[in-house]
Amino acid sequence: MSRGPLSLILALAVCLVVSLFGENFIASKFAYYYDILITIGINIILATSLNLVNGYTGQFSLGHAGFMAIGAYASASWSNHLDPIILGMLGGPGNPLATNVGLFVSMFFAGILAAIAGFGVGVPSLRLKGDYLAIVTLGFGEIIRVAILNTDFLGASRRLSVTGSYTTLFWTYGSVVLCIYVVLGLVHSTYGRGFVTVRDDEVAADAMGINTTKYKVLAFVIASFFAGIAGALYAHFKAFLTPEGFNFFRSVDVVVIVILGGMGSTVGVTVAAVLLTILPEALRALAHTQFVPPAYQGLLENRLILYSLLLIVLMLTRPQGLFGDRGASRKRLSRSRGD
Amino acid sequence: MDRLIEILQQLVNGVSLGSIYALIALGYTMVYGVLRFINFAHGDVYMLGAYAGYLLAPLFAHIFKFGEFDTFTPENTLFILSGAGLIMILSMAICAVIGVLIERIAYRPLRERPRLNVLITAIGVSLFLQNMTQYRLGANPKAFPQLIPVHVVEGLGNLTVLTSQLAIIISTIILLIVLRFIVMKTKIGLAMRALSLNPTACSIMGVNNDVVISFTFALGSALAAAAGILVSMDSPSINPLMGNLPGIKAFVAAVLGGIGNIPGAALGGLIIGILETLVIAIGFPQWRDGIAFAVLIVILLFKPTGILGRVEREKV
Numbered sequence A: 001m002s003r004g005p006l007s008l009i010l011a012l013a014v015c016l017v018v019s020l021f022g023e024n025f026i027a028s029k030f031a032y033y034y035d036i037l038i039t040i041g042i043n044i045i046l047a048t049s050l051n052l053v054n055g056y057t058g059q060f061s062l063g064h065a066g067f068m069a070i071g072a073y074a075s076a077s078w079s080n081h082l083d084p085i086i087l088g089m090l091g092g093p094g095n096p097l098a099t100n101v102g103l104f105v106s107m108f109f110a111g112i113l114a115a116i117a118g119f120g121v122g123v124p125s126l127r128l129k130g131d132y133l134a135i136v137t138l139g140f141g142e143i144i145r146v147a148i149l150n151t152d153f154l155g156a157s158r159r160l161s162v163t164g165s166y167t168t169l170f171w172t173y174g175s176v177v178l179c180i181y182v183v184l185g186l187v188h189s190t191y192g193r194g195f196v197t198v199r200d201d202e203v204a205a206d207a208m209g210i211n212t213t214k215y216k217v218l219a220f221v222i223a224s225f226f227a228g229i230a231g232a233l234y235a236h237f238k239a240f241l242t243p244e245g246f247n248f249f250r251s252v253d254v255v256v257i258v259i260l261g262g263m264g265s266t267v268g269v270t271v272a273a274v275l276l277t278i279l280p281e282a283l284r285a286l287a288h289t290q291f292v293p294p295a296y297q298g299l300l301e302n303r304l305i306l307y308s309l310l311l312i313v314l315m316l317t318r319p320q321g322l323f324g325d326r327g328a329s330r331k332r333l334s335r336s337r338g339d
Numbered sequence B: 001m002d003r004l005i006e007i008l009q010q011l012v013n014g015v016s017l018g019s020i021y022a023l024i025a026l027g028y029t030m031v032y033g034v035l036r037f038i039n040f041a042h043g044d045v046y047m048l049g050a051y052a053g054y055l056l057a058p059l060f061a062h063i064f065k066f067g068e069f070d071t072f073t074p075e076n077t078l079f080i081l082s083g084a085g086l087i088m089i090l091s092m093a094i095c096a097v098i099g100v101l102i103e104r105i106a107y108r109p110l111r112e113r114p115r116l117n118v119l120i121t122a123i124g125v126s127l128f129l130q131n132m133t134q135y136r137l138g139a140n141p142k143a144f145p146q147l148i149p150v151h152v153v154e155g156l157g158n159l160t161v162l163t164s165q166l167a168i169i170i171s172t173i174i175l176l177i178v179l180r181f182i183v184m185k186t187k188i189g190l191a192m193r194a195l196s197l198n199p200t201a202c203s204i205m206g207v208n209n210d211v212v213i214s215f216t217f218a219l220g221s222a223l224a225a226a227a228g229i230l231v232s233m234d235s236p237s238i239n240p241l242m243g244n245l246p247g248i249k250a251f252v253a254a255v256l257g258g259i260g261n262i263p264g265a266a267l268g269g270l271i272i273g274i275l276e277t278l279v280i281a282i283g284f285p286q287w288r289d290g291i292a293f294a295v296l297i298v299i300l301l302f303k304p305t306g307i308l309g310r311v312e313r314e315k316v
Helices: A003-029 A031-056 A064-089 A096-125 A130-149 A169-188 A193-200 A202-207 A212-238 A248-261 A266-287 A294-301 A303-317 A328-338 B002-035 B042-064 B077-110 B115-137 B163-185 B187-197 B199-204 B209-234 B244-257 B262-281 B285-302
Strands: none
Touching (some): A003 A169, A031 A193, A031 A212, A031 A248, A064 A096, A064 A130, A064 A212, A064 A248, A096 A130, A096 A212, A130 A248, A130 B115, A130 B244, A130 B285, A169 A212, A169 A266, A193 A212, A248 A266, A266 A294, A266 A303, A303 B077, B002 B163, B002 B209, B002 B244, B002 B262, B042 B077, B042 B115, B042 B209, B077 B115, B077 B209, B163 B187, B187 B199, B187 B209, B199 B209, B244 B262, B244 B285, B262 B285
16 A cells, blocks of 8 residues: 555554544543634635645635535534434434434535535636635635525524534544645645646746646635535534634634644644644733733733734745745755655 | 515615625726725725714714704705715824835735735735734724714605715715716826736836835725725614625626726626615515625626626736
8 A cells, every 4th residue: 555545544553542532531631622623624724725726726716615514514414404404314322323324414415515616616716816816715714604694594693503413623634634634635646747737837827738728627626625514523523613714814713823834734734734823812811811921911812913924924925835845846846856 | 656666765775885885896907907906994994984984973973963863954964975075084184094015015025926925914914903903902893983973864755865875875975976086187196007007017108116005005995995984973872793695796897897907896786786685675684784795796707807808818
């Protein structure tokens, strides 16, 4: 067996073991940290999948939260309406097999639905570039939110409770591993060089006979699939949903992670996802210590002020982010040619 | 007859809403003309314009007796309008300075970098303005002081036109004429047009491109501030996020008219405003925010250069 699939299975096995033996212990003894751990996982999935579009393929999507919303509401509806039937067949709600199968099926459903939406959005909008694409995806993200707000079946502006299964460490980090594996496997495969080519020089790629639109749509569909999975995990983790949880600023959170980590660097984006999930929590804790005058508490608690400054300063001083390397793909290509 | 009145009524509503979008869209289109990038923070300058008015009005309240008149009368009209006009001009001046500062601090250092970097910076600036306003002045909506008495204009039969709507439409017309004069008849306007045609040739001809770009930001920001004041006269509740949706819709208007084209932006703004009113009038008010995006997608698919835009070839 080659190295890739082997490391995937190993990583999944580690997740399973940790989840089987550590889940209850962490969840009961360190509930706060357990929450942060799950949130980190969800953010890693969102950011590494968006990185396929914004980093590797060089497009700029600002609507990732929209696809997350589709996944979240899809899996919530699935669990609320169909779980009772499935759980009944597999031995009732208390049965661990039943709840895990229920979660898996609803996650898969969420991913597929988000991917279909991603296809529908991607085909018309990915003919656009840069700034235009950013605004159109932002618009789609908002339209999805407005549509949920106007759909009574999905709870409209009220809270939609999610029943049935609960997100566990295994399903969260299993999805993280799968997402990273798919993204890395894709961009490092012969076929997947097409993504990076589109980013490096779209006109040249077109001239070489690469179907750039196809690559862009594919990147978008895969990213939407994993955003849907992340949404499903989020829904079963929070146990209730509101449309406001998926507004423009949620998309910005993910974009900031990708930019801080370095567009086109999966390692960087993963590290940035961990950092930027912990940082607002740490600042909030800091704001309530005696070292911070009350007048500045609001400044530390508002993560968006921090993010906005982070974006501006990063672009002025280090546009490639923490781990990014703009010429990485080109260097590697020329090296392999020299072999 | 009732049908006609109804149509006229929606047209008035649409034009007054569209005027706001037109004023904001002009800033997008002018900045795009000289720098070829979309100033994402422009909608927030509009918000700052409204907040500038909110903070300025109490300083002048005792001189101009804001909020003390219930109706326009022949005697007080000039007095009221000079008060409101002063607030508007001061707020426009403040926002012009803010616009120049934004360009100087955040955009100018990135001028030779990829456009994506500038876009990300612009998103950063937008978030910063919103959240700083929220932090300093609070997230709750604020009541905008009454600069002009708002009531139905008399003598129009069954047509309901508010004085605030009339103020929006007339002010927009005046501002558009002034803008037209600046762009077509003054030296700096000539430089703006030259810069948008070819920056290199423009600087070879002795134009200081930096000054022209700063001036463009000042002009666009001032127009956005005017829109912020005008909209707050009509619906006097302002909040730090009020610039988001109008900003995006005005961007759509600029694209619809042909981005980089000044009359196009005004035209696009009016069309978006009228379409939006139409969507409300035919009974889908909850989708009013969706129509602009639908228009944007249709335009970008079928005529990406917009109604009045020129075709630009991509050079390799």
